[in-house]
Amino acid sequence: MAVYTEVADDALSAFLSLYDIGEAVAFRGIAEGVENSNYMLRTTTGDFILTLYEKRVDPADLPWFLGLMEHLAGQGVTCPQPVRGQDGNALRMLAGRHAAITTFLPGVWPRRPQVAHCSPLGVALARLHAAGESYAPRRVNGLGPAGWRPLLERSLGRADEVAPDLGEELSRVLDRLLGDWPQDLPEGQIHADLFPDNVFFLDQRISGLIDFYFAATDLLAYDLAICLNAWCFEQDGAFNVTRGRALISGYQSVRPLTVAEADAMPILAQGAALRFLLTRLYDWLNTPAGALVTPKDPVEYLRKLRFHRHARGLSAYVG
Amino acid sequence: MAVYTEVADDALSAFLSLYDIGEAVAFRGIAEGVENSNYMLRTTTGDFILTLYEKRVDPADLPWFLGLMEHLAGQGVTCPQPVRGQDGNALRMLAGRHAAITTFLPGVWPRRPQVAHCSPLGVALARLHAAGESYAPRRVNGLGPAGWRPLLERSLGRADEVAPDLGEELSRVLDRLLGDWPQDLPEGQIHADLFPDNVFFLDQRISGLIDFYFAATDLLAYDLAICLNAWCFEQDGAFNVTRGRALISGYQSVRPLTVAEADAMPILAQGAALRFLLTRLYDWLNTPAGALVTPKDPVEYLRKLRFHRHARGLSAYVG
Numbered sequence: 074m075a076v077y078t079e080v081a082d083d084a085l086s087a088f089l090s091l092y093d094i095g096e097a098v099a100f101r102g103i104a105e106g107v108e109n110s111n112y113m114l115r116t117t118t119g120d121f122i123l124t125l126y127e128k129r130v131d132p133a134d135l136p137w138f139l140g141l142m143e144h145l146a147g148q149g150v151t152c153p154q155p156v157r158g159q160d161g162n163a164l165r166m167l168a169g170r171h172a173a174i175t176t177f178l179p180g181v182w183p184r185r186p187q188v189a190h191c192s193p194l195g196v197a198l199a200r201l202h203a204a205g206e207s208y209a210p211r212r213v214n215g216l217g218p219a220g221w222r223p224l225l226e227r228s229l230g231r232a233d234e235v236a237p238d239l240g241e242e243l244s245r246v247l248d249r250l251l252g253d254w255p256q257d258l259p260e261g262q263i264h265a266d267l268f269p270d271n272v273f274f275l276d277q278r279i280s281g282l283i284d285f286y287f288a289a290t291d292l293l294a295y296d297l298a299i300c301l302n303a304w305c306f307e308q309d310g311a312f313n314v315t316r317g318r319a320l321i322s323g324y325q326s327v328r329p330l331t332v333a334e335a336d337a338m339p340i341l342a343q344g345a346a347l348r349f350l351l352t353r354l355y356d357w358l359n360t361p362a363g364a365l366v367t368p369k370d371p372v373e374y375l376r377k378l379r380f381h382r383h384a385r386g387l388s389a390y391v392g
Numbered sequence: 393m394a395v396y397t398e399v400a401d402d403a404l405s406a407f408l409s410l411y412d413i414g415e416a417v418a419f420r421g422i423a424e425g426v427e428n429s430n431y432m433l434r435t436t437t438g439d440f441i442l443t444l445y446e447k448r449v450d451p452a453d454l455p456w457f458l459g460l461m462e463h464l465a466g467q468g469v470t471c472p473q474p475v476r477g478q479d480g481n482a483l484r485m486l487a488g489r490h491a492a493i494t495t496f497l498p499g500v501w502p503r504r505p506q507v508a509h510c511s512p513l514g515v516a517l518a519r520l521h522a523a524g525e526s527y528a529p530r531r532v533n534g535l536g537p538a539g540w541r542p543l544l545e546r547s548l549g550r551a552d553e554v555a556p557d558l559g560e561e562l563s564r565v566l567d568r569l570l571g572d573w574p575q576d577l578p579e580g581q582i583h584a585d586l587f588p589d590n591v592f593f594l595d596q597r598i599s600g601l602i603d604f605y606f607a608a609t610d611l612l613a614y615d616l617a618i619c620l621n622a623w624c625f626e627q628d629g630a631f632n633v634t635r636g637r638a639l640i641s642g643y644q645s646v647r648p649l650t651v652a653e654a655d656a657m658p659i660l661a662q663g664a665a666l667r668f669l670l671t672r673l674y675d676w677l678n679t680p681a682g683a684l685v686t687p688k689d690p691v692e693y694l695r696k697l698r699f700h701r702h703a704r705g706l707s708a709y710v711g
Contacts, residue, residue, distance in 0.1 A: 076423040081503045082593075098594065100500040101432065104395040104421035113420065113432055115498070179434070181419040184400045274401075275417065 076102035078110045078125045080168045088167050091158040092174065094118050105270060108286060110170070113177070120177035122153060125170040130286055132171045137212050138285050139163050139173060141205070141262060148204030150197075151281040153178060180273025180280030186304045189277055190269075191316045195323025197279045198267060198300060202293045202328060205262030214265065214289035216348055218254050221247055224351040231358050235371055239354075243347070246378065250344055255292070255337040263296035264288050268303040294334040297324055298341035301390055302349065302377050310376045317390040330387070339384035346381055350374035395421035397429045397444045399487045407486050410477040411493065413437050424589060427605060429489070432496070439496035441472060444489040449605055451490045456531050457604050458482050458492060460524070460581060467523030469516075470600040472497060499592025499599030505623045508596055509588075510635045514642025516598045517586060517619060521612045521647060524581030533584065533608035535667055537573050540566055543670040550677050554690055558673075562666070565697065569663055574611070574656040582615035583607055587622040613653040616643055617660035620709055621668065621696050629695045633711040640710050649706070658703035665700055669693035 080088075085097055095117030103111040103122075110125040126135060139155040146154050153175035155163035164173050183190050214220070225232075225243055232240035264271075266287035273281045297320070305316040324330070330338075353371035360368045384390070399407075404416055414436030422430040422441075429444040445454060458474040465473050472494035474482035483492050502509050533539070544551075544562055551559035583590075585606035592600045616639070624635040643649070672690035679687045703709070 079503050082500060083504075085500070097500050098498045099496075102423035103432075104423035113422075177418075179417045181401060181404070181416050184398050185402075273418075 076104075076110045076112070077127050078168050078170050080112070080123075080125070084168055088165070088172070089116065091160065091165065092156060093159060094121065094156060094174070114174065121156060122175050122177055123167075123172065124175065125167060125172045126286075127170065130171075134212060135164055135171055135173070137210055138288060140210065141208055141288055142175070142285055144208040145201060145204045148207070150201050150204045151178065151279075152285065153281070153283055178273055178281035178283060180275045182270045182273055184269070186269050186316070188313075188315050188319050190272075190274065191304055191319035192323035193274075193277070193279045194267070194272060194300060194304060195297075195320040195325075196327055197272070197282060198264070198296060199324045199327035201264060201282065202261050202296065208262050211290040212288070214263075214291040216265070216287065216352070217289065217291050217295075218251055218344060221344075221347060221351060222251070224355065228351070228354045228358055232354060235354060235357060236375060239375070243350070246343070246347060246382070250340065250347060253340050254344065255333065255340065258292045258294055258334050258337060259331065260290060261293045262288060263291045263293060265291065265296060265299060267296065267300050292341065293328075294330060294337060295341045295345060297321070297330075298338060298345040299348075301338075301342050302345045302374070305390070306377060306380075310373070310380075312380055312390075314390065314392040318392055321387070321391050335387040338387045338390060339381050342381040342384065342390075343378055346374050346378035350378055395423075395429045395431070396446050397487050397489050399431070399442075399444070403487055407484070407491070408435065410479065410484070411475060412478060413440065413475060413493070433493065440475060441494050441496055442486075442491065443494065444486060444491045445605075446489065449490075453531060454483055454490055454492070456529055457607060459529065460527055460607055461494070461604055463527040464520060464523045467526070469520050469523045470497065470598075471604065472600070472602055497592055497600035497602060499594045501589045501592055503588070505588050505635070507632075507634050507638050509591075509593065510623055510638035511642035512593075512596070512598045513586075513591060513619060513623060514616075514639040514644075515646055516591070516601060517583070517615060518643045518646035520583060520601065521580050521615065527581050530609040531607070533582075533610040535584070535606065535671065536608065536610050536614075537570055537663060540663075540666060540670060541570070543674065547670070547673045547677055551673060554673060554676060555694060558694070562669070565662070565666060565701070569659065569666065572659050573663065574652065574659065577611045577613055577653050577656060578650065579609060580612050581607060582610045582612060584610065584615060584618060586615065586619050611660065612647075613649060613656060614660045614664060616640070616649075617657060617664040618667075620657075620661050621664045621693070624709070625696060625699075629692070629699075631699055631709075633709065636709040637711055640706070654706040657706045657709060658700050661700040661703065661709075662697055665693050665697035669697060 097116055099115035101113045103113055108129045109127050112123040114121045114123045142152050143155060145152050156174040157163045225247055229240045271284045300320055301317060305313050307313050350371050353369050356368040357371050416435055418434035420432045422432055427448045428446050431442040433440045433442045461471050462474060464471050475493040476482045544566055548559045590603045619639055620636055624632050626632055669690050672688050675687040676690050
């Protein structure tokens with residue numbers, strides 16, 4: 074929730090002169106997106122988003138992300154489209170950051186996910202997976218299983234500040250998860266961060282998916298497990314099986330899960346909970362006073378992780 | 393730089409149903425405005441700003457602010473216009489906060505003020521003062537001279553954490569300023585916070601003034617002194633007399649300063665510097681870890697205050 078990098082007027086004008094989208098008419102920082110600086114940019118020809126990529130994004134990955142967004146759109150998935158400059162490039166430097174202009178998508182993200190959101194979400198996720206099949210370049214998921222132990226080790230010394238014996242609990246869970254992690258499930262391009270604030274709705278229908286900057290090549294069903302975590306828990310921490318059923322049914326209406334994927338859902342969901350727990354834990358312990366971003370409570374994901382540890386098969390999520 | 397209060401989808405829909413501006417098509421938090429939560433709201437009929445008033449704004453003052461904005465617009469000052477609901481009210485509750493919809497103004501605020509901005513700024517400020525003459529209701533400036541001692545006392549115990557002997561220096565300055573503060577200068581409605589992020593430009597011309605939530609009835613020349621502080625210093629702390637001259641000339645082209653106002657400019661500018669120094673000092677010392685807003689450095693305004701203490705007459709600002 075922040076704008077980390079300010080763009081001087083003359084720098085913005087010079088930047089826009091490299092495109093054919095007219096001149097700035099409005100330019101306001103957006104208080105959404107934790108990782109990058111985003112601006113709502115209106116020009117004399119239309120509305121756009123200007124993104125300045127901040128430190129957590131590896132510039133070497135940016136062509137992969139932008140290429141994926143273009144590819145998905147070509148396959149009918151509504152997502153922001155990189156706008157190319159007169160030189161044909163969508164990516165260049167601005168205010169010392171890598172930056173890109175993308176198209177502006179209408180829609181409102183659901184502040185309180187409801188059952189009615191979950192079926193369209195499942196459909197959209199499965200369509201994204203299908204559309205990604207023909208995008209050949211791969212990107213290793215740095216926040217996938219291989220990244221979890223280094224991530225935990227950065228917080229292990231202080232994890233118990235967040236919950237009693239948390240370090241020991243997470244070490245045990247991690248050992249078991251890495252041992253049990255499924256090896257032969259279908260892989261493809263996953264969004265990997267499809268939380269409610271990345272899904273826009275208009276009239277109960279999805280109008281677009283945004284923020285592909287965690288996307289990677291990984292297990293498709295793991296992406297669904299991330300959505301189960303992000304969309305299907307009540308604010309009091311209870312799992313809402315009606316939402317889970319709607320999400321998974323929607324997904325399967327486009328891409329039926331294999332038996333192995335269905336059986337693996339509890340372990341995938343544990344992995345997804347652990348992944349967000351670990352990044353939140355690190356941020357919680359390392360956000361300096363006066364930071365632009367309020368760290369999210371890691372305990373929310375500890376509760377979710379514990380729920381998934383007691384889940385048995387897909388039925389735990391669909392009732 | 394923040395959105396403090398989230399608005400649930402159904403709450404937003406219910407809120408919009410009380411207006412005749414259509415349904416939400418886009419709704420994004422704006423990362424600008426330190427005091428309130430602001431959303432860019434696009435509906436099926438146009439663009440608006442939705443503001444939720446947070447704790448620093450006294451709800452009892454809101455009708456005065458909104459009335460001032462309507463009045464100024466009626467006098468030709470381009471500023472956000474409160475949108476009235478079907479019941480004729482512009483102000484109601486949303487997500488537990490007082491809230492209002494205002495019109496969206498195009499324009500880009502200057503991240504780096506230049507000389508070319510200062511003359512139009514001076515003209516706009518003087519026109520605002522002229523337009524405010526016929527707005528009869530008064531609002532005491534809570535951050536005017538009478539508010540400075542209580543504000544300093546809240547930070548005095550820890551002021552020296554920010555700069556050596558700062559508490560003693562500010563106490564001395566305050567005593568002298570309150571003794572010397574001019575009593576008989578022309579009063580009227582002042583913006584009182586006309587920093588660059590509240591002034592939109594399009595094609596080098598001012599397209600609108602925003603954020604009237606510090607406006608009050610106070611000395612007109614004090615508003616100009618605030619702008620001298622906010623617009624006319626270089627990033628290295630030096631006063632830019634070319635900008636000062638442009639600002640003051642622009643102002644005087646609409647409303648010439650009286651001799652007493654011109655003579656009082658150094659003391660008014662000291663008061664303006666002290667006012668922002670005191671609120672920044674308090675925020676600096678009291679912003680909790682992980683807050684949504686990064687406190688601004690009070691030392692910037694300490695340097696400005698010291699500059700004004702050595703200024704002699706209006707010539708210090710116009711060369």
